[in-house]
Amino acid sequence: xxxxxxxxxxxxxxxxxxxxxxxxxxxxxxxxxxxxxxxxxxxxxxxxxxxxxxxxxxxxxxxxxxxxxxxxxxxxxxxxxxxxxxxxxxxxxxxxxxxxxxxxxxxxxxxxxxxxxxxxxxxxxxxxxxxxxxxxxxxxxxxxxxxxxxxxxxxxxxxxxxxxxxxxxxxxxxxxxxxxxxxxxxxxxxxxxxxxxxxxxxxxxxxxxxxxxxxxxxxxxxxxxxxxxxxxxxxxxxxxxxxxxxxxxxxxxxxxxxxxxxxxxxxxxxxxxxxxxxxxxxxxxxxxxxxxxxxxxxxxxxxxxxxxxxxxxxxxxxxxxxxxxxxxxxxxxxxxxxxxxxxxxxxxxxxxxxxxxxxxx
Numbered sequence: 001x002x003x004x005x006x007x008x009x010x011x012x013x014x015x016x017x018x019x020x021x022x023x024x025x026x027x028x029x030x031x032x033x034x035x036x037x038x039x040x041x042x043x044x045x046x047x048x049x050x051x052x053x054x055x056x057x058x059x060x061x062x063x064x065x066x067x068x069x070x071x072x073x074x075x076x077x078x079x080x081x082x083x084x085x086x087x088x089x090x091x092x093x094x095x096x097x098x099x100x101x102x103x104x105x106x107x108x109x110x111x112x113x114x115x116x117x118x119x120x121x122x123x124x125x126x127x128x129x130x131x132x133x134x135x136x137x138x139x140x141x142x143x144x145x146x147x148x149x150x151x152x153x154x155x156x157x158x159x160x161x162x163x164x165x166x167x168x169x170x171x172x173x174x175x176x177x178x179x180x181x182x183x184x185x186x187x188x189x190x191x192x193x194x195x196x197x198x199x200x201x202x203x204x205x206x207x208x209x210x211x212x213x214x215x216x217x218x219x220x221x222x223x224x225x226x227x228x229x230x231x232x233x234x235x236x237x238x239x240x241x242x243x244x245x246x247x248x249x250x251x252x253x254x255x256x257x258x259x260x261x262x263x264x265x266x267x268x269x270x271x272x273x274x275x276x277x278x279x280x281x282x283x284x285x286x287x288x289x290x291x292x293x294x295x296x297x298x299x300x301x302x303x304x305x306x307x308x309x310x311x312x313x314x315x316x317x318x319x320x321x322x323x324x325x326x327x328x329x330x331x332x333x334x335x336x337x338x339x340x341x342x343x344x345x346x347x348x349x350x351x352x353x354x355x356x357x358x359x360x361x
Contacts, residue, residue: 044058
């Protein structure tokens with residue numbers, strides 16, 4: 001092993017009550033490592049507690065007054081030190097040592113006295129090289145994990161950007177500002193994170209549902225402009241065509257191969273298809289009722305209604321907040337899950353403040 005500036009190396013800790021032994025061991029490694037010597041087990045344990053990150057190996061004498069080497073070793077094992085730092089026991093041939101226990105605790109090697117410098121150096125350095133290689137491999141794996149995560153995040157951001165662009169383009173076709181989809185995302189995520197309506201979801205699942213909510217009206221791309229942008233009331237025939245945007249949304253989403261490979265897809269299809277279902281079964285397209293409707297489709301349905309009532313449309317102005325809440329509570333805009341309403345009304349004031357919705361328009 002080449003000699004380098006000692007300050008660039010980690011430190012070998014020598015714990016031995018015999019000064020001569022400490023110096024012999026120190027001389028073996030002083031040209032290769034920084035060396036820290038202590039004369040008792042308690043001192044050595046204190047050093048590890050305060051300077052754990054600086055030690056690359058511990059040479060531990062077995063027989064010492066006060067706290068002996070085996071006692072120190074047991075403490076180190078409890079502290080999980082032996083998983084990070086190789087420990088070598090130093091013992092004389094006529095000393096009684098609990099060899100089996102030492103190896104079970106995780107000691108790396110047992111070195112017999114009198115020490116043979118070249119043999120000890122080689123045994124210790126071989127282990128340290130192995131530990132260093134393992135650490136480099138660990139760091140490399142961690143770096144690869146980080147890079148893969150960053151790459152995944154970049155792809156996720158790109159996918160979300162594409163999803164938002166598609167959804168916003170549809171909003172513009174519908175003569176809206178494009179902010180509607182962003183508000184649906186925010187409201188959906190806020191309800192998921194701040195109420196108990198859906199429990200047990202991970203942060204990733206919540207984010208996937210919120211992103212999926214952006215595509216709730218993606219099927220409107222298949223609706224003719226004369227119906228989609230009609231300022232007046234739709235005829236029965238036109239309304240039936242408009243209702244097909246739910247099933248058309250699923251057809252479109254199924255054709256986006258990249259989307260099918262991610263965690264968003266199942267939520268997006270469900271929300272696109274069922275965000276117009278109603279708790280009493282009078283929604284569309286499948287006339288689902290109560291818990292037949294997924295909780296995320298229920299949340300997006302309520303968020304969609306809430307934002308639509310609060311926002312101007314080509315056929316109406318925004319309603320006052322008080323009126324909006326009365327309409328939602330009374331069922332004037334469809335029947336919702338009573339528990340969902342309780343959760344929503346518990347956090348609606350915070351939502352309204354976030355969007356600066358006035359009580360009077």
